[in-house]
Amino acid sequence: MLRIIFKIILPLLILSVGGGAFAYFLATKPVEKPVPVKERVWNVAVQDVRLSDRAPSLSLFGTLIAARDVELRSLVAGEVIRVGEIFKEGAVLEKGDLLVEIDPFDYEAALAEKKASALEARSRLEELKATERSDRASLARDKEILALDIRNLKRSEKLAKRGNLSDKALDDARSALSRQRQQVEQRSAQLDIQQARIGQQQAVLQRLEVGIKRAERDLTHTRLVAPFKGYVSQIEAELGKRLDARDKVARFTDAGQLEVSFHMSNRQYGILGASRDGVIGRPVSVSWKAGSRNHVFNGTIARIGSEISADTGGIQIYAVLDRTAAVAKVRPGAFVEVTLTGETYVNALEVPEHAVYGDKIVYVVSNGRLEERAVTTLYNNGDSLLISGELKDGDKLVTTSFAEIGPGLKVEVR
Numbered sequence: 459m460l461r462i463i464f465k466i467i468l469p470l471l472i473l474s475v476g477g478g479a480f481a482y483f484l485a486t487k488p489v490e491k492p493v494p495v496k497e498r499v500w501n502v503a504v505q506d507v508r509l510s511d512r513a514p515s516l517s518l519f520g521t522l523i524a525a526r527d528v529e530l531r532s533l534v535a536g537e538v539i540r541v542g543e544i545f546k547e548g549a550v551l552e553k554g555d556l557l558v559e560i561d562p563f564d565y566e567a568a569l570a571e572k573k574a575s576a577l578e579a580r581s582r583l584e585e586l587k588a589t590e591r592s593d594r595a596s597l598a599r600d601k602e603i604l605a606l607d608i609r610n611l612k613r614s615e616k617l618a619k620r621g622n623l624s625d626k627a628l629d630d631a632r633s634a635l636s637r638q639r640q641q642v643e644q645r646s647a648q649l650d651i652q653q654a655r656i657g658q659q660q661a662v663l664q665r666l667e668v669g670i671k672r673a674e675r676d677l678t679h680t681r682l683v684a685p686f687k688g689y690v691s692q693i694e695a696e697l698g699k700r701l702d703a704r705d706k707v708a709r710f711t712d713a714g715q716l717e718v719s720f721h722m723s724n725r726q727y728g729i730l731g732a733s734r735d736g737v738i739g740r741p742v743s744v745s746w747k748a749g750s751r752n753h754v755f756n757g758t759i760a761r762i763g764s765e766i767s768a769d770t771g772g773i774q775i776y777a778v779l780d781r782t783a784a785v786a787k788v789r790p791g792a793f794v795e796v797t798l799t800g801e802t803y804v805n806a807l808e809v810p811e812h813a814v815y816g817d818k819i820v821y822v823v824s825n826g827r828l829e830e831r832a833v834t835t836l837y838n839n840g841d842s843l844l845i846s847g848e849l850k851d852g853d854k855l856v857t858t859s860f861a862e863i864g865p866g867l868k869v870e871v872r
Contacts, residue, residue, distance in 0.1 A: 500860070500869045504823055505809060507853040512844055513802040514837050520720025522746070522792040525778065526686065526712040532701040533679035536560035541697050548691065550713055551684040558695050558707055560680040569673040576666040583659040590652040597645040604642050607635040688713045689789075713786060716779045718744050718757060720796045723772040729837070730800060737762060742777045745795040746788060753788070755779050759798075803836045806844045812859040814843055823854040823869055830865040 542556040551557070614631040617623035692709040695701060730737050737759055744755045756779070763774035777796070779785050814820055817835050821828045833847030849855070854871065856863070
């Protein structure tokens with residue numbers, strides 16, 4: 459009996475103790491009060507929006523080159539009998555200054571011979587013209603006699619019809635007329651031959667006169683002079699040396715006009731080329747740093763390369779520098795920075811590249827929160843952009859970039 463009671467009471471006792479323990483722990487457990495979530499505030503930098511007409515500046519690099527760089531060569535052969543006093547390496551020569559002079563004796567003699575031959579040909583031509591004038595006068599007289607013989611024959615025929623003139627006299631009149639006609643024909647043929655001889659002699663004289671001009675030019679070319687103001691280099695002629703025609707004398711570089719050659723990308727060239735002002739004639743500023751000094755020159759784009767390079771993906775541009783005393787002191791080959799102004803954009807704003815998201819979205823601060831604005835990228839300068847769109851003066855445009863950025867975020871301007 460006790461055993462049965464123990465089996466029933468013990469489980470009930472255990473359940474009561476367990477339930478009491480559970481109730482105790484439930485009553486004594488710590489109670490945590492919920493902590494409200496605090497909204498995060500982002501620190502951002504901003505830029506005041508000031509819309510205006512803007513023209514981006516392109517900064518490129520190039521090399522100074524001479525507008526003219528030529529190899530001066532001897533135009534005639536001969537011995538160098540004289541050189542210019544300042545014909546030395548690196549010297550600056552003015553236009554017309556002597557470089558070298560070739561012995562002119564052979565060329566003076568050749569010119570004298572040509573002139574003598576021309577004088578002889580001119581005298582022969584005058585002789586032929588005098589003969590032609592004499593033949594023309596003789597032909598005129600023969601024609602007068604022919605006219606008389608024609609009238610005489612007509613009279614003789616009338617007299618013969620009347621019986622007042624013998625047949626022999628009539629035949630004599632006819633024979634005289636025939637002989638005179640033959641004389642006129644021969645005189646005319648002789649005059650034609652004489653005119654042809656005159657034409658031939660005129661051609662001979664013209665050839666000789668061309669020879670005289672060539673000889674005069676060769677004599678002039680015995681003096682090689684500077685074709686323009688420039689620097690002398692690579693001298694290969696000296697006193698006593700014999701030069702053949704086309705032998706190199708020196709290299710001559712224009713000292714009065716410099717150009718800058720620089721490379722422009724396809725994109726830059728396309729933007730400028732499509733603008734209202736185009737590329738040719740656009741002003742440039744050239745900066746040459748020498749030591750601690752920075753020399754600035756102005757110029758104008760004058761030429762564009764003939765083709766776009768497949769290797770570099772761009773085109774070569776050439777600008778002519780303004781002639782100044784400062785430019786004259788610079789030498790070709792200097793490495794320079796070239797700055798030129800691009801197309802002007804109306805109501806544009808320049809911002810850092812990272813301030814624009816997806817090339818079409820920026821954020822502005824309004825009442826402590828971010829607002830999304832749609833924009834259009836007008837120009838990309840590499841590290842900055844020119845934009846326009848849903849912006850107005852006075853807006854605070856966010857220039858801080860972070861991954862969580864979005865409309866409605868609470869921000870604090872630092």
